[in-house]
Amino acid sequence: MKKINVVTLGCSKNTVDSEHLMARLAAAGYEVLWDSDRTDAKTVVINTCGFIGDAKQESIDMILRAAEAKKAGRIERLFVIGCLSERYADELRAEIPEADDYFGARDWDGIVRALGAAENPELATSRHLTTPGHYAYLKISEGCNWKCGYCAIPLIRGPHVSVPMEVLEEEARKLAEQGVRELIVIAQDTTYYGVDLYGKRMLAELLRRLCRIGGIEWVRLHYAYPTGFPDDVIETMAAEPKICKYLDIPFQHIADNQLSAMLRRHTKAEAMELIGRLRRAIPDLALRTTLLVGYPGESEADFAELEAFVREVRFERLGVFAYSEEEGTHSALHLRDDVPEEVKQNRVERIMALQRDISLENNRRRVGRTERVMVDSRQGDHYVGRTQYDSPEVDQEILIPAAGRRLLRGRFYDVKITAAADYDLYGEPAVK
Structure with missing residues (x-):
């Protein structure tokens, strides 16, 4: 299968945009990878952020790395989409001409057509x-x-x-x-x-x-x-x-x-x-x-x-x-x-x-309470979970010792909070 690597920068709204695009690409016969530097995908799509200075610089640095990879023959096609190219497409074309094309944050049909993917209305919610x-x-x-x-x-x-x-x-x-x-x-x-x-x-x-x-x-x-x-x-x-x-x-x-x-x-x-x-x-x-x-x-x-x-x-x-x-x-x-x-x-x-x-x-103040926790992952010696009071990636976590137990990712458990740090909690599954 043709492989394509979709790199997403910026906010969770960009994540959703990329996921919709990737569903269309998969339907068109691509093997879709994402945010991977270790890939043999010959086509790369970078979904950029243009909100604040640091985010813009991160996007520019990623485009430059991909442009160097293209010049070195490691990739064959490079497309840039999203907020940065919405605002600065002309400047980017002049400064980084190695990209095959630039598409804005409101031109998803353009990138879909460029990659030969379907414009099937049934895929709109996929x-x-x-x-x-x-x-x-x-x-x-x-x-x-x-x-x-x-x-x-x-x-x-x-x-x-x-x-x-x-x-x-x-x-x-x-x-x-x-x-x-x-x-x-x-x-x-x-x-x-x-x-x-x-x-x-x-x-x-x-x-x-x-x-x-x-x-x-x-x-x-x-x-x-x-x-x-x-x-x-x-x-x-x-x-x-x-x-x-x-x-x-x-x-x-x-x-x-x-x-x-x-x-x-x-x-x-x-x-x-x-x-x-x-x-x-x-x-x-x-x-x-x-x-x-x-x-x-x-x-x-x-x-x-x-x-x-x-x-x-x-x-x-x-x-x-x-x-x-x-x-x-x-x-x-x-x-x-x-x-x-x-x-x-x-x-x-x-x-x-x-x-x-x-x-x-x-x-x-939460130490001693029992709260419902969703397990997100295992990292080292701990399972990492969240309560309803925490959003993924931006908020604190509850760390649960992994030794002697098996918890499943995506499942809910009642967890008694045993200790607190400034931005983390520690807990043990409650005994029923």
């Missing part, structure tokens, strides 16, 4: 999974309408476009038939789902339908925009036992002047009110957020307000990034990048030091 077989991402929409000041996604991916509900249900059923037990619902803004198709936000209804699919035991929600957060989503999360008590809701900042400069369309008071509503309705909710420091105009007072916010809310999960100017965005066009790099990095470190202490305190 996936060739690259995640462990027991969990998968479900991308429910493309693009974004919010146009936050720092974000290039609307420039790359275009406006918000929802996937029809019946298409998502069919895709989820196929994933369940393949053995998927956890669906991780993703989009640039999941709460906006359905506005373009149905005239109103329909995420709650979609979640209820996904919960009715046999075989699916966990439904996890990522990337929820705070503004206009739907009440019925909170009610559904509280009522549906299959929905993980977990929510990824990037607040980015809390100082009102920073929120305004970022074009975030909500205030500090509105953010705090939403957090209160969520925690009252779902008392055991694990909140994950992302923060952005060093945005143009961020003063020491703004940052102190952000630190106080982290101390008060005590997020269960938190990530923080230093601002980097992205070409074409509102902040790049209209604001001066006036916070020194060393100040940005110092603020990142201060937030993460604060969060490390909060995470350790939160974890210590």
Whole structure:
């Protein structure tokens, strides 16, 4: 069989795109490999990221390595797709002409045709999974309408476009038939789902339908925009036992002047009110957020307000990034990048030091509890699992000693938590 190697960089939304492409390639007779440097595949497809500076550089470095492999005769064909080539296709063609062609994030039919794969509508909901077989991402929409000041996604991916509900249900059923037990619902803004198709936000209804699919035991929600957060989503999360008590809701900042400069369309008071509503309705909710420091105009007072916010809310999960100017965005066009790099990095470190202490305190309170754990893998002397409060790859894990027992990947076990570290828990299977 013809072999093809698909290399995916960037976020989980890119992962879903690659998996759809790989299903089409497999149907066209390719033996599909992914993210492998040790392969004799003569055709390579690189799905790039163009979101922030580090991710763009990683994508460029990967293209350059593949171009060198082509010049050396180790591969014969090289195609580049995704966000980086959506924004910079002309520049990439000029600088790295070794690639056979460049296709953007919205030109999947182009790469399919170039590789001789089928444009069969029946394959629209098929996936060739690259995640462990027991969990998968479900991308429910493309693009974004919010146009936050720092974000290039609307420039790359275009406006918000929802996937029809019946298409998502069919895709989820196929994933369940393949053995998927956890669906991780993703989009640039999941709460906006359905506005373009149905005239109103329909995420709650979609979640209820996904919960009715046999075989699916966990439904996890990522990337929820705070503004206009739907009440019925909170009610559904509280009522549906299959929905993980977990929510990824990037607040980015809390100082009102920073929120305004970022074009975030909500205030500090509105953010705090939403957090209160969520925690009252779902008392055991694990909140994950992302923060952005060093945005143009961020003063020491703004940052102190952000630190106080982290101390008060005590997020269960938190990530923080230093601002980097992205070409074409509102902040790049209209604001001066006036916070020194060393100040940005110092603020990142201060937030993460604060969060490390909060995470350790939160974890210590869980020692002695018995929780339902999904086993993801075995690494060395431990099985590695997660509770409903943790998403794969980005959150903490529960480590279970492997000696004297056999646990199965993708299965659920009741585990008693015996010890805590800042970003890990340790446990033993509960004796029944």
